[in-house]
Amino acid sequence: MLEFFTAVLTSLSTGAIYALMSTALVLVWRSTRVINFAQAGQAVLSTYIGYEVTTRSGSYWIGFIGAVLSGAIIGAGIDRFFMRPIFKRVKSGPIVMIAPVVATLGLLGIIQAIVGFVWGLNYLTIAAPVSTEGLKVFGSVIAFSPFNLMVLISVTLSMILLTILFQKTNLGLALRASAYSPEIAKLSGIKVEAIRTIGWALAGAAGGLAGMLYVPGSYLYPNSMEVLLVFGFIAAVIGGLDSLFGAVAGAMILGFAINFSTTYISYKLVFPTAFVILILVLLIKPGGVFSSKKGRKD
Amino acid sequence: MTLVVSNLTIDHGAIRAINNVSFQVATGQLTAIIGANGAGKTTLLRSLSGLKESKSGSATWNGDSILGRKSEDLARSGIMHVSDGKSVIAELTVKENLALTGLWRKDKKDVAKATEEVIELFPILGERLSQTSGSLSGGERQMLAIGRALIARPKLLLLDEPSLGLAPLIVEQIFQTIKSFVAKMNLTVVLVEQNAMGALKIADEGVVLNLGTAVASDSAKNLLNDPAVRAAYLGF
Numbered sequence: 001m002l003e004f005f006t007a008v009l010t011s012l013s014t015g016a017i018y019a020l021m022s023t024a025l026v027l028v029w030r031s032t033r034v035i036n037f038a039q040a041g042q043a044v045l046s047t048y049i050g051y052e053v054t055t056r057s058g059s060y061w062i063g064f065i066g067a068v069l070s071g072a073i074i075g076a077g078i079d080r081f082f083m084r085p086i087f088k089r090v091k092s093g094p095i096v097m098i099a100p101v102v103a104t105l106g107l108l109g110i111i112q113a114i115v116g117f118v119w120g121l122n123y124l125t126i127a128a129p130v131s132t133e134g135l136k137v138f139g140s141v142i143a144f145s146p147f148n149l150m151v152l153i154s155v156t157l158s159m160i161l162l163t164i165l166f167q168k169t170n171l172g173l174a175l176r177a178s179a180y181s182p183e184i185a186k187l188s189g190i191k192v193e194a195i196r197t198i199g200w201a202l203a204g205a206a207g208g209l210a211g212m213l214y215v216p217g218s219y220l221y222p223n224s225m226e227v228l229l230v231f232g233f234i235a236a237v238i239g240g241l242d243s244l245f246g247a248v249a250g251a252m253i254l255g256f257a258i259n260f261s262t263t264y265i266s267y268k269l270v271f272p273t274a275f276v277i278l279i280l281v282l283l284i285k286p287g288g289v290f291s292s293k294k295g296r297k298d
Numbered sequence: 299m300t301l302v303v304s305n306l307t308i309d310h311g312a313i314r315a316i317n318n319v320s321f322q323v324a325t326g327q328l329t330a331i332i333g334a335n336g337a338g339k340t341t342l343l344r345s346l347s348g349l350k351e352s353k354s355g356s357a358t359w360n361g362d363s364i365l366g367r368k369s370e371d372l373a374r375s376g377i378m379h380v381s382d383g384k385s386v387i388a389e390l391t392v393k394e395n396l397a398l399t400g401l402w403r404k405d406k407k408d409v410a411k412a413t414e415e416v417i418e419l420f421p422i423l424g425e426r427l428s429q430t431s432g433s434l435s436g437g438e439r440q441m442l443a444i445g446r447a448l449i450a451r452p453k454l455l456l457l458d459e460p461s462l463g464l465a466p467l468i469v470e471q472i473f474q475t476i477k478s479f480v481a482k483m484n485l486t487v488v489l490v491e492q493n494a495m496g497a498l499k500i501a502d503e504g505v506v507l508n509l510g511t512a513v514a515s516d517s518a519k520n521l522l523n524d525p526a527v528r529a530a531y532l533g534f
Contacts, residue, residue: 170401173390177398181387187347187380188398189373189450 006142007263008256013148015255016155020210021225021232022239022247023162024203029241030179031199038078038104040229041111042204044222046071047211048119051126051220060129060212067208075204079197082107112222121222128216151213158209159248162202166244175199234278240288249290253277300324301346301454301486306355308338308345315341317510318355323503328480328487330497330518332531333507339490340382342507343456346488347379348372359454374402378452382459385443388432392423395431395442399450409449416445419479437468441475448479454486461493469493473500494531498522506531 050067166172239246344350348369400409491497
């Protein structure tokens with residue numbers, strides 16, 4: 001019973017971190033139609049900045065703000081000064097679909113190299129602001145710490161804020177309109193390119209947040225966010241790539257599947273479970289588990 | 299204010315979609331651009347709203363060149379393009395679709411007033427405000443697309459095939475509504491249509507396009523009575 005209870009809690013907190021990455025990928029996909037591989041680089045760079053701010057200020061929370069803000073700025077900058085020129089240059093031909101994606105892959109390598117150059121190839125860590133020791137329940141220690149709880153609360157709060165932003169504000173309406181139909185949005189007078197940059201900024205901020213919540217329970221290294229990129233991507237595909245709700249639900253499905261298979265079958269099953277789910281979704285419901293027949297018309 | 303299009307030429311890849319087309323629309327006038335499918339009507343309209351690059355020629359509105367400008371800037375300056383078919387964002391509700399053209403307008407009071415006026419013009423939209431636009435009928439979507447454009451208080455309205463895919467009765471209704479609000483709001487309109495008869499009946503002037511070339515240009519009345527035009531485009 002305790003084992004089951006622990007598995008549920010760890011599923012939720014790991015799912016929460018995947019949810020940040022899948023949300024970031026979906027935000028960019030919806031607005032730009034690009035799978036942003038550089039997301040792992042953006043997240044790791046803003047987490048290094050968060051690490052630097054935390055070390056210098058002595059406060060995790062100031063570092064936390066630093067990571068989220070720098071994540072937003074880096075995201076906006078990449079769209080404005082990297083993606084936008086690429087879209088202007090590459091307008092036709094067989095390369096048009098693939099060039100921006102390859103560009104993000106190249107950018108991932110560049111960012112990781114820069115990070116390695118600046119901070120060195122050492123395993124760093126950021127001390128958690130609350131205990132990472134497992135909680136004691138009925139005399140036995142479970143694999144769920146106050147920090148895991150903090151992760152869960154932070155992600156829940158950010159998802160609520162994001163939902164309010166998208167559903168209740170004018171900016172959210174502009175973001176949705178620009179994602180669903182850039183042409184109609186433009187003809188309605190909405191500055192779609194600027195709105196797209198804001199989408200990239202939100203995605204970047206989510207990456208910085210993911211890093212600050214992931215690293216205290218793990219370590220920081222130039223490629224330490226790649227594994228989150230993979231899980232975030234799988235979660236986004238489970239959710240249909242287009243839907244923010246789907247991205248979060250997909251991340252939870254993945255979190256539960258991984259934690260339950262490792263708890264009850266074998267600790268070796270982390271990656272096999274994730275990839276089996278990915279393949280199953282692509283074979284059975286390629287539009288995502290929540291897709292209806294109607295779907296989106298693009 | 300006048301729309302002046304001179305010697306406009308537009309290529310669609312290797313194909314010349316619009317070839318040396320010229321026409322003018324005076325303030326408060328409605329010009330119908332008619333022609334068969336593939337005549338280049340939509341391409342012409344898309345170049346006037348910044349969606350399509352032109353090759354040569356010019357187009358000015360009120361003396362300012364409008365070619366090569368961004369669609370969103372043209373929209374904000376009062377040139378509203380209701381693109382082909384029923385151009386609504388299906389995933390958004392009726393209310394949200396209507397709100398799009400008010401998002402950037404400073405005068406929020408007037409946005410509210412314009413929205414009320416649109417709902418008065420198309421009462422069915424008022425009943426469906428919280429429905430997703432994807433659930434609307436074709437005619438309702440067309441009303442929503444036009445209504446959304448009107449909330450921006452446009453000066454020049456570019457309408458692309460409002461009758462496309464609609465039942466004859468609804469087509470008649472849409473054309474009559476267009477005629478009535480155009481007169482009331484003193485709008486200048488370019489109406490692109492395959493339904494030549496319906497369009498010419500409410501138009502002041504008409505231009506007949508054939509394979510990208512303007513083959514006739516006259517008052518709508520004269521075009522309706524022109525035997526050649528009648529035979530080729532009106533079907534009798």
